[in-house]
Amino acid sequence: MLWSPVNRVRARAPIGLVRRAAAPLAIATLVWLPSAPLAAQTASQLSLARIHAGGDFEARGFTGTWMTDSEGWALTEEAEGGGTSLVRVEAATGARSVLVGAGELVPSGTSERLSVESFSFSADGRKVLLFTDSEQVWRARTRGKYWVFDLQARTLTPVSRASGGQMFAKLSPDALKVAFVRDHDLWLTDLVSGEERRLTNDGGEAIINGTTDWVYEEELGLRDAFRWSPDGSRIAYWQLDQSPVRKYYLIDETRLYPELTPIRYPKAGTENSTVRVGSVDLSTGRTTWFELDPNRAYYVARMEWAGNSDQVVIQTLNRHQNRLELLFGEAATGATR
DSSP: OEEOTTSSOEEOSHHHHHHHHHHHHHHHHHTTSTTSOHHHHHHHSOOHHHHHTSSTTOOOOOOOEEOTTSSEEEEEEEOTTSSEEEEEEETTTOOEEEEEOGGGOOOTTOOOOOOEEEEEEOTTSSEEEEEEEEEEETTEEEEEEEEEEETTTTEEEESOOSSSOEEEEEEOTTSSEEEEEETTEEEEEETTTOOEEESOOOOSSSEEESSOOHHHHHHHOOOOOEEEOTTSSEEEEEEEEOTTSOEEEEEEOSSSSOEEEEEEOOOTTSOOOEEEEEEEETTTOOEEEOOOOTTSOEEEEEEEEOSSSSEEEEEEEETTSOOEEEEEEETTTOOBO
């Protein structure tokens, strides 16, 4: 179930599920009448094969994304001739219309249509951020290529022209910039000038900016680790230092010669990555770090802007995960309370 952006209407998959499930149950009741043919009984009787192998009782999920006007939602559809179209569905009537045709999603200099895996709209509803060509990063396919389609100008722009994929790209609140993670650093693309700028410069095998290590993904379900401020002037982000964590080698013995894959994995009683949270001012490129106790081992489980562009809310957990503390941090100074 998903609320529309202004909470006027909701899209609910369970209604479709009830309608699909109700009909077979009604038939099952009728077949026991003496006049029901034997063939009808056989086709309609409940069985393990019918429940698990057939599609009669499958739940139908809702995969649409609400439009910013709350009058309809958009979803992806495979197009004839290849590629993906974005289709709008009106909430009141169910009427469908093509929002972005597959023929419009062809990068300049190529003839190949994009296959869109996910998308999101800008706050003003005028642009849509598209995710394509995803790659597996540990558990999830979080690295790929991002594109911005301008719904008014009908133009398609790559988020980055540099080699290597991008992770967790997000449009700025004014939809003029896109921030993303590449090679454990935060980057910023100006959609007007096309300029691409690196916001952090220390990312590497040990230092991780804007995304997380194995423990945060495993324990806290956290991968996307940066947030735009509401006014678009700052980006707050996690930084993890994996240096204290020793490498654990996964052995793949399915090959002719076994291969070793190292991951930094903390055994019980050993150290986790150290963590801090900073706020980078986009006008200066300077990061202000929030004051967190350097002598304590903890997780920064969650962090969000506090409904304004001056403060963030930081949630910390001890390693046993039985004590939670909530802090307010000042973006300009890093002071916390």
